[in-house]
Amino acid sequence: MNKVMKVKMMLILVGICLTIHMPKGYSQSTEIAQLLLNVAKWEALQENLKTLKKGYEVLTKGYKAVKDISEGNFNLHDAFLGNLWQVSPTVKNYKKVSEIIQTEIRIIKEYKSGFQQCLKSGQFSANELDYLERVFKRVTDESVENLDELLMIITARQMRMNDEDRLNAIDAISVDMESKLSFVRRFNASNQTLLFQRIKQHSDLELQKRLEGFPE
Known part of the structure; x- marks a missing residue:
């Protein structure tokens, strides 16, 4: 009862x-x-x-269910953002990563070769050599900044990006590096043309002086 x-x-x-x-x-x-x-x-x-x-x-x-769902969504969201810190093998092994590094090596090598040629020729003034050095320095400084950015993109816990964004960023760096290498080559070609012209002018002048020194 x-x-x-x-x-x-x-x-x-x-x-x-x-x-x-x-x-x-x-x-x-x-x-x-x-x-x-x-x-x-x-x-x-x-x-x-x-x-x-x-x-x-x-x-x-009901409150507990909503709370659990909310926390579950947050945990999923947090896990997703956490994964964005990681770098997948697809990104690390992307062929353009090594290509960018090789492009940087060529930029430095061709810059030094072109500058040394102008320096040793004796056909450029101190002001001209200073100008050439400043131009090369600007290009190499910017290329080094590209390498710093590349290193951050392919290193975990440095940038929060998904694979597609990382690959797109690497592509953009690759394009910029190729552009810088093309500039160095054009700049060197221009300086070399000027160098040959001056050498020829100097040679023509020396020849003229010798001819003028011969008795009639």
Whole structure:
């Protein structure tokens, strides 16, 4: 027997006792009705409390579910961003990585070769040599910056990028490095042309001087 039934039985017994022992003139039916009404109110209160409890449990479970989902999404998001710090073998083994390094080596080698040729020729003034050196230095400084960026792209925990972005960035560096190498070659070719012209002019002048020194 549950608590509600026990209370009902107790109130019925109380009502019977009141009916037997209550003095005449007292409204027995009214008292019993009031007691039964109180039982009904108590039952209703119990049901309300149960409903509130169920509602709280549903709310709690719902909040927990939302919280778990939210944390789950955050964990997935965090894991995704964490993966962006990593560098896949596809990026590390991309052929243009080694090509960029080889291009840098050619830039330095051809720059030094061209500058040394102008320096040893004796056909360029100090100001001209200073200008050539500054131009070469600017190009090599920019190419070194490209290598620094490349190193960051292919090194884990340096840049947050997916594979496609990393490969696109490497492609852009490759294009820029090839452009710099082409510039160094054109610049060297231009200086070499000027050098040959001056050597020829000097040779022609020396020949003219010798011819002018011969007796008629």
